[in-house]
Amino acid sequence: MKQTPPVSTAVVFLLGLNLRPAVTSLGAALEDVSAAPGMTAAVGAVLVALPLWASGIGGWGTPWLRARTGIHRAVTCALIILGVSLILRVQGGPELLIAGTLLACLAIAVVGTVLPVLVQPASARTRASYTLALGSGSTIGALVTPTLVAAFSWQFALACWALLAAVTVHVWQSAPRSSMVFVHSALSPRKLFHSRAAWHLTVYFGLVSTLTFLVMGWLPVILRDAGLSASTAGFCLAVSMAMGLPMMWLVPFCVHRWRNQWILVVSLVAVNAVGVAGLLVAPAFLPWVWSIGLGIGMGGLAMALTTISVKAAGSSDVTTALSGMVQGLGYFIAGVGALACGLVHSITDGWTAPLVMALVVLAGQVWCGVQATRPGVIAPKPEPVFVPVPGSSMLVEPPIPLPRLPIVPTQQERVGQEG
Incomplete structure (x- = not known):
């Protein structure tokens, strides 16, 4: 239509x-x-x-x-x-x-x-x-x-x-x-469960959302626990959120124009890893640098959302189903990740273990993101069509037509045609 x-x-x-x-x-x-x-x-x-x-x-x-x-x-x-x-x-x-x-x-x-x-x-x-x-x-x-x-x-x-x-x-x-x-x-999202690309994109979105919500919720607390003032911690959060804005604008253009999208995945994760590693090793040293890295890494969210429409290849039904699968299950994954990091923080009474878990999340982003951006489209598995057999109540699958081979004339036929 x-x-x-x-x-x-x-x-x-x-x-x-x-x-x-x-x-x-x-x-x-x-x-x-x-x-x-x-x-x-x-x-x-x-x-x-x-x-x-x-x-x-x-x-x-x-x-x-x-x-x-x-x-x-x-x-x-x-x-x-x-x-x-x-x-x-x-x-x-x-x-x-x-x-x-x-x-x-x-x-x-x-x-x-x-x-x-x-x-x-x-x-x-x-x-x-x-x-x-x-x-x-x-x-x-x-x-x-x-x-x-x-x-x-x-x-x-x-x-x-x-x-x-x-x-x-x-x-x-x-x-x-x-x-x-x-x-x-x-189209039901279950119709796409057979697609590995759909699952890779879903897990990628879930892992990106996990780290995004951790940054929005915990960055000021991590910096304040490191000895920074409340105003400085709030400023760093503002810097992080502000750096995410240009990435949210630029990443969709890159997704549609770049042929090797895995480079974009790796680049976003690498910058994000710098921010997480900085908070892990020296959170009070150049905190605004770590905040910038975390903000740029939020572009992964834009990449996941843009890839949904790209993988659907123009089908609004597939886009709705894929969006429901990616965001529905992806947010559940993010909820589990955020809850796990929160429990680990409560048990250890520190941020070392949760930040190490964040680095593991980034490693998962690389794997799933590279797999999800491989060439190809996502579509529901075609259902077999059955036709009735004359004189029988059973339904059988119609035979698959074989390709017709070209008919090559024999030597005698060629001679006769030439004569």
Whole structure:
């Protein structure tokens, strides 16, 4: 089906901008939230891990939702739920905060899973705006929220991001749409389980997300435990997030133009490894250098998301299924990785073991990333077609037609033809 015109760059950017502030704003205000009545350390731990698990569930269920409502209605409902949940989660105690965060992350997962479908037929600039919006939303949520907390309250700082969702709903409803956003067909992610490339891409996304969430959540704590001031630690986090922005813009162009994409995988991991190794060996020495390395390495997230549409080779059904598989299972992998590193930190009461685990995660990124970027496309396994046999109730598979060999005339036939 012809899908014109594609969704505009501005709409894609606004949709992508909603995918991170609900999470990063909570992390930025977690210290004030933890001091609220009824809050405990267990509730704080749940709030940190919840976005990953909720994103996994939402991403896995999005193809099912698309098949029943279509992309346009699914995105509209998700944005409305996102805005309402962001307001409701600050109206009560920890139970309402957890429930609201869960709903918000489920809604975010729906939008995040269908975005690769929307940007697939669009221009390279539109595809890059999607990943740039992810980095921008993370940075804005982490940097603006503390200022709002100091000026007003943590409740206001968390709820104000519902305004962004409301604006996006209005733009999404009023903007010209391609016929694709009304398609109701969908392919189950299970149909892609046979593909090694799909599994490599899923694990790669999970490992990249693991390290990304570790940086956003733990970098200031690691630097403060090393003796740096709170302001310096916050500045280093800001530097890291800011360095991720140009990578979120540049990496999609490289994915579409570079023939040897494994070079990009290795380069991003190498720069990331410098940042992790610096935190492991000398965190208080040139911390801004380690922060820059970690920020540049976040480009791996843009590479994984861009590769989804590349591997689907123009099929919106395959893109939806692959996006659901990669983000659904990938966030579960990230949740396990983040939880494991957190438990190791609690047991050892230090950062040496968790940072060594982060280096192991980077080694896994190299292997899975190189395998996932090999030439080829991902498609569901073709199902055999059976035809009935005349006079029988059994169904048999039709014979595979053999290639016809060229008929070469014999020597006598050639002589006769010449005569």
